[in-house]
Amino acid sequence: xxxxxxxxxxxxxxxxxxxxxxxxxxxxxxxxxxxxxxxxxxxxxxxxxxxxxxxxxxxxxxxxxxxxxxxxxxxxxxxxxxxxxxxxxxxxxxxxxxxxxxxxxxxxxxxxxxxxxxxxxxxxxxxxxxxxxxxxxxxxxxxxxxxxxxxxxxxxxxxxxxxxxxxxxxxxxxxxxxxxxxxxxxxxxxxxxxxxxxxxxxxxxxxxxxxxxxxxxxxxxxxxxxxxxxxxxxxxxxxxxxxxxxxxxxxxxxxxxxxxxxxxxxxxxxxxxxxxxxxxxxxxxxxxxxxxxxxxxxxxxxxxxxxxxxxxxxxxxxxxxxxxxxxxxxxxxxxxxxxxxxxxxxxxxxxxxxxxxxxxxxxxxxxxxxxxxxxxxxxx
Amino acid sequence: xxxxxxxxxxxxxxxxxxxxxxxxxxxxxxxxxxxxxxxxxxxxxxxxxxxxxxxxxxxxxxxxxxxxxxxxxxxxxxxxxxxxxxxxxxxxxxxxxxxxxxxxxxxxxxxxxxxxxxxxxxxxxxxxxxxxxxxxxxxxxxxxxxxxxxxxxxxxxxxxxxxxxxxxxxxxxxxxxxxxxxxxxxxxxxxxxxxxxxxxxxxxxxxxxxxxxxxxxxxxxxxxxxxxxxxxxxxxxxxxxxxxxxxxxxxxxxxxxxxxxxxxxxxxxxxxxxxxxxxxxxxxxxxxxxxxxxxxxxxxxxxxxxxxxxxxxxxxxxxxxxxxxxxxxxxxxxxxxxxxxxxxxxxxxxxxxxxxxxxxxxxxxxxxxxxxxxxxxxxxxxxxxxxxxxxxxxxxxxxxxxxxxxxxxxx
Numbered sequence: 001x002x003x004x005x006x007x008x009x010x011x012x013x014x015x016x017x018x019x020x021x022x023x024x025x026x027x028x029x030x031x032x033x034x035x036x037x038x039x040x041x042x043x044x045x046x047x048x049x050x051x052x053x054x055x056x057x058x059x060x061x062x063x064x065x066x067x068x069x070x071x072x073x074x075x076x077x078x079x080x081x082x083x084x085x086x087x088x089x090x091x092x093x094x095x096x097x098x099x100x101x102x103x104x105x106x107x108x109x110x111x112x113x114x115x116x117x118x119x120x121x122x123x124x125x126x127x128x129x130x131x132x133x134x135x136x137x138x139x140x141x142x143x144x145x146x147x148x149x150x151x152x153x154x155x156x157x158x159x160x161x162x163x164x165x166x167x168x169x170x171x172x173x174x175x176x177x178x179x180x181x182x183x184x185x186x187x188x189x190x191x192x193x194x195x196x197x198x199x200x201x202x203x204x205x206x207x208x209x210x211x212x213x214x215x216x217x218x219x220x221x222x223x224x225x226x227x228x229x230x231x232x233x234x235x236x237x238x239x240x241x242x243x244x245x246x247x248x249x250x251x252x253x254x255x256x257x258x259x260x261x262x263x264x265x266x267x268x269x270x271x272x273x274x275x276x277x278x279x280x281x282x283x284x285x286x287x288x289x290x291x292x293x294x295x296x297x298x299x300x301x302x303x304x305x306x307x308x309x310x311x312x313x314x315x316x317x318x319x320x321x322x323x324x325x326x327x328x329x330x331x332x333x334x335x336x337x338x339x340x341x342x343x344x345x346x347x348x349x350x351x352x353x354x355x356x357x358x359x360x361x362x363x364x365x366x367x368x369x370x371x372x373x374x375x376x377x378x379x380x
Numbered sequence: 381x382x383x384x385x386x387x388x389x390x391x392x393x394x395x396x397x398x399x400x401x402x403x404x405x406x407x408x409x410x411x412x413x414x415x416x417x418x419x420x421x422x423x424x425x426x427x428x429x430x431x432x433x434x435x436x437x438x439x440x441x442x443x444x445x446x447x448x449x450x451x452x453x454x455x456x457x458x459x460x461x462x463x464x465x466x467x468x469x470x471x472x473x474x475x476x477x478x479x480x481x482x483x484x485x486x487x488x489x490x491x492x493x494x495x496x497x498x499x500x501x502x503x504x505x506x507x508x509x510x511x512x513x514x515x516x517x518x519x520x521x522x523x524x525x526x527x528x529x530x531x532x533x534x535x536x537x538x539x540x541x542x543x544x545x546x547x548x549x550x551x552x553x554x555x556x557x558x559x560x561x562x563x564x565x566x567x568x569x570x571x572x573x574x575x576x577x578x579x580x581x582x583x584x585x586x587x588x589x590x591x592x593x594x595x596x597x598x599x600x601x602x603x604x605x606x607x608x609x610x611x612x613x614x615x616x617x618x619x620x621x622x623x624x625x626x627x628x629x630x631x632x633x634x635x636x637x638x639x640x641x642x643x644x645x646x647x648x649x650x651x652x653x654x655x656x657x658x659x660x661x662x663x664x665x666x667x668x669x670x671x672x673x674x675x676x677x678x679x680x681x682x683x684x685x686x687x688x689x690x691x692x693x694x695x696x697x698x699x700x701x702x703x704x705x706x707x708x709x710x711x712x713x714x715x716x717x718x719x720x721x722x723x724x725x726x727x728x729x730x731x732x733x734x735x736x737x738x739x740x741x742x743x744x745x746x747x748x749x750x751x752x753x754x755x756x757x758x759x760x761x762x763x764x765x766x767x768x769x770x771x772x773x774x775x776x777x778x779x780x781x782x783x784x785x786x787x788x789x790x791x
Contacts, residue, residue, distance in 0.1 A: 042716065084712050127786045128706075131779040132713045174789075 016040035017180065018129035019138040020121060021075065021083070023068030026140030026183050028075040028202040029191045033182040034138055035079045042134055043076040043083035045069045046125065048092035048116070049213045074201045086128060088120055095119035097213065104222050104249040107273035108357025108378065111167075111326075112211060118170040126175065138180035143168055143370075145176050145184075151303030152176035154370040156363070159187035166326050169361045169373025170299045173306065222249045232278035234261060237271065237287060245280050248273050254288060254353035269353070288353040292346035295360045295374035300340075302364075302371040309340050320362040320371060322347075324354045330367050343374070408764045411720045412696055413551050413581060413755035416606045418647065425650050426608075426643055433642050437631065446642045453649025457613055460652040461598065462589035466618040470635045471645045474612040475580040475601035476502035479545075481614060481625040481636070482576045482597045483507065486543030487515065488623060489574065494536050495545040496520045496528045497740035498552075503545055503578055504736075520546075525688035526553035526699075526741050530561040534569065541570035548582035548593075552737040552753055554697030555688045556582065563594040574620070580604050580612075584655050585694050586663060596620050605655065607648040610641055665758040666696035669765055673754060674698055676769040681776060687741075687751070696756040701743075705779050707752045713779065717771045721754045 019031045021043045034041055045068075069085055076083030096115045103110035126137050142157030143165040151173050157163040171179065183191050195203035214221045234243040243261045245251065250258070255270045259282065271288055272281035300306045308316065315336050322345055323330035331350040337343045345360060354360070354376050361373035409417060429449065434442025436450050454469045463469065472478045483506040487493060495507055497519045504519075511517045518536045522528050528546060537544075544566050549556045559577050566573050575594075580601040582588050590598050597620065602611030616622050616635070628637025655662060674686050677700065687699035702710060707723035714721055723735075738748045754768075 042712075082716065084715075086712070087708060123786075123790065127782055128709055130782045131706075131709050131775075132716055133775070133778065 016134045017136040017138050018042045018044050018134045021045050021072040023071035024208055025195050025202045025205050028200045029195050030138055030140040030182040031079055032198050041081040043081050045072045045085045046088045047085050048088045071202050091120055091124050103357050107248050107275035109252040109355040110357060111359050113167045114359055117167055122171055122175045136178045136180055138182060140183050141181050143181045143184045154301050156368055157184045162188045165370045166323055166361050169301060169370055234280050234282050237281060237283050248275060248280060251280050253355040289351055292344055293354050294344050294377040296342050296377045298341050298372055298374040300372045305371050314339050321367040323361045324352050328352055330363055407718050408768055409720045410754045410756055410768060411722050412757045414722055415603045418606055422647050436640055436642055449642055449646045450640055453645045456649040456652040460656045461615060462591055463615055464591060468616040468633055470614045470632045471640055472612045472636055473610055475599055478599035478612040478614045479503050479578055480506050484625050485622050486574050489542035491540040491542030492516045493543045494518050494541050498522045498526060498550050498737045499547050522740055524741050525691045526550050526555035526737060527691055528557050530558055530565050533562055534565045537569040539570055541573045543574050545576040548577045548579040549694050551581045552735055553687045553699040554694035556692045559593045585696055590615050602648040606651040608644040611644040611648045662758040663695045666756050669756040670696055670698055672765055680773045698754040701747050701751045702776055705750055705776055707750055710752055713775045714771060719768055719771050721752055723752050
């Protein structure tokens, strides 16, 4: 006789939830909090990357390695929910890794976490969850979803230190409707405390790093995985050669460290990357300042804004808080919406250096609700 | 001792998660080729012998009782396999150890080692290892039904062939190889060769006769028959002096060192006995379920393809290509419905790998990705098959609809 216990009872029926479990503390607590509500749950770990194949030292990268799946499996067993490792390698390779490399090749700054959320977590995982008969997907992201009379609103996580809404700006209304972020209402210390109290084996696990599939140095990874770029020149804005670099994929606009340019009068920053000439343009901090910049591939998240864009009367303007990097607090800016896929952003008082390719994510003036987001374009 | 093999269905009322969704949750296990999980009779059998057993090598009565159980099990396995008293039955920790032992023994001889591409990993991996050590190892390809024909195998035979290992039936697709005919050909073309068959999947699903096969070594697995896992056996022809893989004490005729897993082996003996008394009924029960399943499935989903359907194959196994559906997802979705099937073979890693069997059969990636295995037990509760078919059809339809909707929503 196979005794499966209550494990899985009700899962696969309407209103059951697939919870993405990386083996970290956040998604473990997400699963735990949901299990307390009595909702039917299915734990899923997403196999996105073959660490054995892609890592020299066979090191434990950051998350989603086989050891992490063991942790996820233990948490699932503790919560008495069914648990599966599901293969997403093909999609991840195509939509995240390849795009990551291509973006570097173009001299732009990639953001693989956003691509992963868009194409892997909130598209393919959702489809596969529906295939399992589950209507909702839950993750351990620090963000919140609020329902109003006209739709769903995406808010920053309550813990602003951990807030991950920036990576979620591609969420569509129908996705938000069927998504749960159970840890978004808590701070990280609270999450750890909950994990400890519940006796979850992942309670004291270390934080994961930024890019899950890179075990060692990011630049070495890009070099190894397929960048064909060789050495090139560092030049000033005036075109004077001031040194040599080991490939443009090693740099991002705004970067100061690792330039190894001695003898300059003031600290040097990367102000531009020219992939065609294989040049990295450097300058002073003030050279980074741009009065305005264009954002493409816009995703509209706030329901009112979605309606306004759908009305099709362009251009229109509004004031927002613009966040241009994951670790940026956001500053006030004016946006001019050019059409449904592009807008132009100008700073109001304060400013921030922008890296073409990075995401510009727009929040309301309270800097709490995420309104829209897109990719910073290279041209002005 | 009489054993009744009842239906494998677990009825259970959920009480843990409160009032929200108390439900009758019934598990229907259609993954018998992975493990034929022991019936309650085995639990009773174990309880009956619990605590009374010593080390079977001990002189005292505790040892004697254990030894008696071992020998009773040995004679039950002999009887099930139609083995003459002169052949030896050696118990191991499972088919993996049994097969490793046979291959290591075969590799002790000079000459070519011959096997097939669709063997279980516990045959293939030791052979790959020997290849990397410079041995001449040839692996015969199956035909498109996953059957290794005597002609295909014969083409690889030469007088210097030292060892031939061919599975009696394939675990994933269910194709049955003509071992008798293969043995005839090997004896003719390579009279020196030692012949082994891995019969882990055939035993209990067809009549298996060691003497009629004419092989030198036959291996089997306990948990594929309904015994506890951790038990296997090698049947050794008289005069074949197998060298031990595990060296230690003089247990198992000095072919396998280490204290025997007495209770596990005893369960193998018990199921062997039970199967022997009703083999025909058991096979017929499995075949009826399989045929009914395939008939109903194809009626509702005519684009599905049953692998090896025109061939002699395992009475309980349906290997089904379901176009447009990821096999692994179908396994998960059906598990959530309480129906246990598998995609290809059971894998120990947790991460599904593409099936080497289907690949060797020449199937493209899409077919490999979309093929599931349904392998029946001999008996189920009334209505179980109908529920399996109903769930299968409904889940496949749902998955196909979602793929289509997803495309139209995003593209």
